[in-house]
Amino acid sequence: ILNVEQSPQSLHVQEGDSTNFTCSFPSSNFYALHWYRWETAKSPEALFVMTLNGDEKKKGRISATLNTKEGYSYLYIKGSQPEDSATYLCASPQGGATNKLIFGTGTLLAVQP
Amino acid sequence: KAGVTQTPRYLIKTRGQQVTLSCSPISGHRSVSWYQQTPGQGLQFLFEYFSETQRNKGNFPGRFSGRQFSNSRSEMNVSTLELGDSALYLCASSSGMEQYFGPGTRLTVT
Numbered sequence: 001i002l003n004v005e006q007s008p009q010s011l012h013v014q015e016g017d018s019t020n021f022t023c024s025f026p027s028s029n030f031y032a033l034h035w036y037r038w039e040t041a042k043s044p045e046a047l048f049v050m051t052l053n054g055d056e057k058k059k060g061r062i063s064a065t066l067n068t069k070e071g072y073s074y075l076y077i078k079g080s081q082p083e084d085s086a087t088y089l090c091a092s093p094q095g096g097a098t099n100k101l102i103f104g105t106g107t108l109l110a111v112q113p
Numbered sequence: 114k115a116g117v118t119q120t121p122r123y124l125i126k127t128r129g130q131q132v133t134l135s136c137s138p139i140s141g142h143r144s145v146s147w148y149q150q151t152p153g154q155g156l157q158f159l160f161e162y163f164s165e166t167q168r169n170k171g172n173f174p175g176r177f178s179g180r181q182f183s184n185s186r187s188e189m190n191v192s193t194l195e196l197g198d199s200a201l202y203l204c205a206s207s208s209g210m211e212q213y214f215g216p217g218t219r220l221t222v223t
Contacts, residue, residue, distance in 0.1 A: 103156040
């Protein structure tokens with residue numbers, strides 16, 4: 001069974017700080033890695049879908065990198081803002097079943113103004 | 114384009130009862146997946162429907178079932194509810210690699 005792990009479990013930073021989280025996944029039979037942002041009382045919002053080793057994606061102040069050989073992905077937030085406060089989830093499809101996502105338990109980010 | 118919608122948003126049921134949750138995907142999306150979110154377990158995959166057929170299944174007991182209609186709307190049913198079924202149930206629709214999530218149905222079993 002695919003096991004996706006995230007660290008840290010939670011993070012408290014000050015406005016303006018840059019931060020990063022880690023997602024670990026089995027490197028064998030890799031298919032894709034998804035990052036989501038989930039704000040309280042809202043739907044999970046897709047940030048990135050990454051498939052290629054060495055891939056780097058960016059959306060505004062948020063970027064992500066992927067290392068499929070060693071089985072990890074980093075999510076970076078530059079200059080955190082209070083509106084970045086959310087749970088950040090990563091997920092990977094199990095067994096090549098594109099829509100059968102196995103999620104990590106998430107990193108809860110709190111940005112203090 | 115309208116997003117994924119789920120009804121009802123909140124539900125309170127008693128142990129032993131059954132419940133049906135509904136999900137309307139984004140127009141044109143043929144895949145609908147269901148997930149359960151509990152504080153202890155995080156988001157767990159229940160099943161996926163594509164073109165009215167169950168395409169993938171997670172590790173949940175047979176009390177959890179689903180179906181999909183010809184317009185891609187999907188329902189999931191939980192029979193003989195247990196206290197441990199209290200959770201947020203999310204559905205997601207997809208037309209490719211990205212999944213778009215609905216707001217969820219919060220089910221409380223008393």
